[in-house]
Amino acid sequence: MDLLNALVAFLNFVVVPATAYGAQLALGALGVTLIYGILRFSNFAHGDTMALGTTAAILMTWGLQAAGISFGPLPTALLALPFAIAVTALVVLGTDRVVYRFYRKRKVSPSILVIVSLGVMFVMNGVTRFIIGVQDQSFADGERFLVTARGFRDATGLAEGLAIRTTQVVTVVVAVIAVALLFWFLNRTRTGKSMRAYSDNEDLALLSGINPERVVAVTWIITAALATTAGVLYGLDKSFNPFTYFQLLLPIFASAIVGGLGNPLGAIVGGFVIAFSEVTVTYAWKKVLTYILPDSLAPTELVQLMSTDYKFAVSFAILILVLLFMPTGLFKGKSV
Amino acid sequence: EEVKIGIILGFTGPLESITPGMAAGAELAMKEVTDSGKFMDGSSVVPVRADSTCVDAAAATAAAERLVTSDGIKAIMGSDCSGVTGAILQNVARPNGIAMISPSATSPGLSTAEDDGLFFRTAPSDARQGVVMTDILMDKDIKTVAVTYTNNDYGKGLADSFQAAFEAAGGTVTISAAHEDNKADYSAEVGALAAAGGDVLVVAGYTDKGGKGIIQASLDSGAFDTFVLPDGMVGQQLVDDIGDGLTGSFGQYPGTDSEGAEIFQGMATAAGFEGTGAFAPESYDAAALIMLAMAAAGSTDSKDWAPKVMDLANAPGEPILPGELGKALDLIAQGVEIDYIGATAVELIGPGESAGNYREIEIKDGVIETVRFR
Amino acid sequence: MNGRNFMLFALVGLLFAVTGFLQSWNLSLSILQMALVSAIMALGVNIQWGYAGLFNVGVMGFAALGGLAVVLTASAPEPEAWRAGGPGILLALVLGAVTVTAAVQVYKRMAPGLARMVLLLGVLIGGFFLFRAVLDPNVAAVEAINPSVSGNLGGLGLPVVLAWPAGGLLAAAAAWVIGKTALGLRSDYLAIATLGIAEIVIAVMKNEDWLARGVKNVIGLPRPVPYEVNLQRDPGFLDWAQGWGFDPVTASSVLVKLSYCGLFLVVLLAIVWLSEMALRSPWGRMMRAIRDNEVAAEAMGKDVTRRHLQIFILGSAVIGIAGAMMTTLDGQLTPGTYQPLRFTFLIWVMVIVGGSGNNWGAVLGGFLIWWLWVMVEPLGLALIAGITSGMAEGSWLKSHLQDASAHMRLLTMGVILLLVLRFSPRGLIPEK
């Protein structure tokens, strides 16, 4: 019996990665949920906005690296982040101007906006690949680990290692700060409240003297910031690949929805629900049980509820179950 | 005169990151032949690219249909993914009598598909690689391994054939878990693989797809530190991206001890692309074989040249390496028999697929070193 | 159909004609085949969205089930595999169904509380392990038989045209299960639920090799029309082609495509007729009422839940039929090819661009978008060639652009989509 090793193994292969992944999803889901909450449509271009923002950050990072500037133990890309956010904000504002505004003025139904965002997604998709190509790009530098598996083993003398990456910690911290800020912004500030008012009843917002174009612009800028931050942190942790970013869209939407669309807190919780369900339900308990149980009882099988082939199926099944009992998500989202 | 050859690969979609290298490889061969001025009375070879999307059989069929019936291509270099390759073969190539050579469709199922003698591939069927990989592991006295494979016909086929061979040789596969490419996170897979345990992890995937993600996550969490890399996973890019962690990992990919592969890499570098990319050399060879067969048959009609492919690829004859296509054309014109070796030591067997000679490699200090050939 | 709509159809027809004249009729017809199938899928989505406002983003799953039906109905039986594990697998499936039913009954019959929770979990967990215990060995037995070419249970060996209605039925059955569970959800929540279910369907098809070989694919499925190579060998056909002065290769492939188009057209017209009749009847009016205001419709005596279920099943069945037709056309089932972008979102683009709520709009959207989807690739390449023609040979920008030109496909698609919606925001043929 070796509870400590069992615990460390569980932390290392389930809790730490799922927490980090959850935070990554949560940051993406915040952007989706914000657009949904204020502009009232599901923005399919979000994954590609993340890709575009990350591309800007990568190019800037390369520039900084070439110039010999670094950010100490932290990745240089974090220095490039503000610049990338500015670029992305300009791009999405431009997109809004050229594309979305027209439909907004005509008050088209949300389904049309969804398809329009699909069109924007195609275009951004192409533009990103034009700029940076389709290859994987690794742009992480600085200290990769806070705690390495080997370092942990050496320090504690345990058989199991525990690894924590710098970016994982940064992501979790940023996600928590982002949601707190957003919550404060939407519920306490004048601009935030005017955004909620606009999303609730556009005509009446007009009658209260709220400038809709300003609301929309602020929404897009925040979204751009969230998308770029999410994209860069994800890319630092894993790597950057446009196609993967496009594929991220699905778990991101799942997170936003399971938490309740339009609700920032929901987005965060949703991200963790999806991440943990992907990792835990298909987890093979063999290792942990081997540590806990006496040798005679040690399992020879994997002790796995389902094979990892079904991890997406499982996370979606959980999502559907949640929705069956809470039809608008965990945190009472909106529905148009 | 212009002879058009179609290059149908998944320029967009899941394999989009390896296709540019493949297309460049094929086009390199075509340029070489055109520049030699010795092809079919000085004809030039013009590549026509089309997107197979890798996943959308209908779109791939339509693209192939367009190349064949509208652009008038005489041969197809492609396609890449086994699924769309089968669809193009059945719905376009056979009906129109156009022959195709795929550089990368490795599914064993294609061996038995009806093809009217029109289908070849320069990549070996996965069955053979499983045996080679087993031999390597047994020589290193490694008896328990974990396996993860990319969830498509390539990965599954390779994992299955490896598992069969390895277990027959007395080894134990603790787990054989699929992973989907281009997904956001591989923690669950790595968790399961780590729990199952094993001396090494066999990763039957692609260099910059899920395979890379799995390796990265395994190293980060300390789950495994030695990896076995089959053909889809061998690439300098992976070694550069992962860095030190890969030192000591080993694997194999199609190749013989001919200098072909190195020559090809030199040519690729000169042409400005990465010659070690997955299936880029196979693509060069596929294109080269098509053109040599046309020259040998003295005709661009598939009916005429397709039967020549096997002869040209196999011994006996004067060996032909990359960069020697001009020489080969001369020899053909003189009626001398040739044996095309190319970048991957092509040897075609049975229903027109590569026999599968493998190069065993090991990664040392950031470079892929060849250990021996099998 | 009014003048404007007729013009639109004529224009799309012209696109196909121009493709035929400028490129080749083979190409034009090959696009047309899939366009017809796409139009049917779009009709299925339109029935659900346009008539009842059900946001089904699981198109891919239903299309895949249609494809599965082709393998199960038309491919050759594998008696050996059946003997090895067929009955066992069926038994396991029945056990699974019984478990779920029992769990639902427990949930419905018992009062909320700890006892219900415990019993529910007990039923589910016990059932699950029983299910796995029966299923796993039988699956292993089936998959062990001749794995490189079969390893699955095989099909019934029936004529492949029968697979089309079978595909509809399979999709309808799945829709019934999904509808019973998820239809209570509104708009975007239903959307993600269906999206998830579609992913689950694909996951099952990819990983359950005993069913249809999983990612190892089933190839060489039978066809309802003759093979070109057989025609090319048929003296009667050769004589006929010669008589008309056709090239036998071209003639054979054109003929095969025309037969496919004919079959598909019959199905399309039948479905259009049925749904037009339904839409214009009091049934259609009731559906629109439900879509407009469920609360009021409910108070006016309309059973909203039942109607939603009905329409969800009908639409899904149509998608299933189209999915079966598509697999028949491809001649193979490759689960890996089912991607949401292609099989769900592209279909949605068709519906919205065509004009949701309007059958003719969906059909037009199907034709137009599929044509574009295939043709933007060469158009994009041509565009890049045009842009770069003026640039210096070997310049960095030129080679960069050329490398990236394949991605013009998505870009062009996006731009065209945005343009169409810009000039006709409610779709080309809007709902009246």
Next chain:
Amino acid sequence: MIVVDGLHKHFGGFHAVDGASLSIAERSITGLIGPNGAGKTTLFNVIAGRLKPTSGRVSMAGEDITGLTPHELFHKGLLRTFQIAHEFGSMSCLENLMTVPGAQLGETLWNAWFRRGAVAAEEARLRDKAQEVLKFLTIDHLADQKASQISGGQKKLLELGRTMMVDAKIVFLDEVGAGVNRTLLNTIGDAIIRLNEERGYTFCVIEHDMDFIGRLCNPVICMAEGKVLAEGTVEDVKNDERVIEAYLGTGLKNKVKAEVAHA
């Protein structure tokens, strides 16, 4: 006809209906009044199946109807209108009305496809009927106008029109008068009386216009804070101190006059 027994409806901790018991006699026109937020609409919603009660029972003609769905109740002859109009926005006013009758032949797909003659005949009947109703409500010129594009008052009329499309047993009217021109409201009042007398409809009417209530209703029930406050004839209720304090007030004229006198 309808008996409500100890009905509770709680939203979270808030008791919108708090143990209300009342009955509506067959063939009566019962008025339901009470201050804003008294729980009148909530009570309607519970009776009509829109909300599930927290506790309590509702029965109709002796049969327990607690928890039945709105569409089931509709087929039992229970109709209601909405305080905030619930029109079918994308449909014409005529279609709005034609949709109402239940169990139409053409609502079955089989008939829609294969028995088109019979369906067409039924449609013709419904159309005539709907035209008649529109005419009665003075909005026949709007027959082909989309229901989302008519004025607020017109929507309320349409709402009322629906109840006239079928033979109902009991009709719940939630503030049909709000926003309706008073001259027209008088006509509507006449119609309600006629339906009641000639066709035997039972009505339950929520209204804040005491003139209207006075002209139509007997008895009148006044609710406050989720409970029944007073019940009786109009005069009884009007003169009830508690009702005056909670609901009616002392009237505007007095105040204005008083102020004028002061000035």
Next chain:
Amino acid sequence: MAEPFLIGDAMTGGYGGADILHGCTIAVEKGEIAVIVGPNGAGKSTAMKAVFGMLNLRAGQVRLAGVDITALSPQDRVAQGMAFVPQTANIFTSMTVEENLEMGAFLRRDDISGTMAQVYDLFPILKEKRRQPAGELSGGQRQQVAVGRALMTRPQVLMLDEPTAGVSPIVMDELFDRIIEVARTGISILMVEQNARQALEIADKGYVLVQGANRFTDTGKALMADPEVRRSFLGG
């Protein structure tokens, strides 16, 4: 006669299709109450929207204090001191009662707590429910929120489209009282009412609109006294 404070002059226009308004004129003097009555669908709400700039006029003008504001957008008119309570969809359903009131004062930079207290004074029930989402209120309570929201603006002109619809008698009396008070502080009030008799009672001026045109215009008292008006429009 001097120019009225706010005037929609000879307005003609509609929602894109046929014209709804046909040369309709509506005006209100400073500190006075003007009431519009008329049958359903006469164009009363449309006229209000036109005055507030939510409709494109084909002809006619809107002038505020003599300045032509026809071209201003609604939110610019709010900045000019106009406030409007529409007939329907007049509250933010997902926001709390208090936030609804805050939104009414969106353009104000001064301390709004005083005005808020006044609104709570007028409608005590709102104070009780101030943390509740407005969408959960009863019909009459919502109407009170809507009027309260407009009062928060501290406008120069207050436009109300049927403020008393669905409001109980006691609250209605309060409301009318309050409107008189508001008018006395120099704010102009323009309102549409179906509770026409009470409304005309306090009106300085009354308009009867029929089919988008002015049918009768007079002081409130005079209109009340006109038997034809009474019979056809005020329900006898």
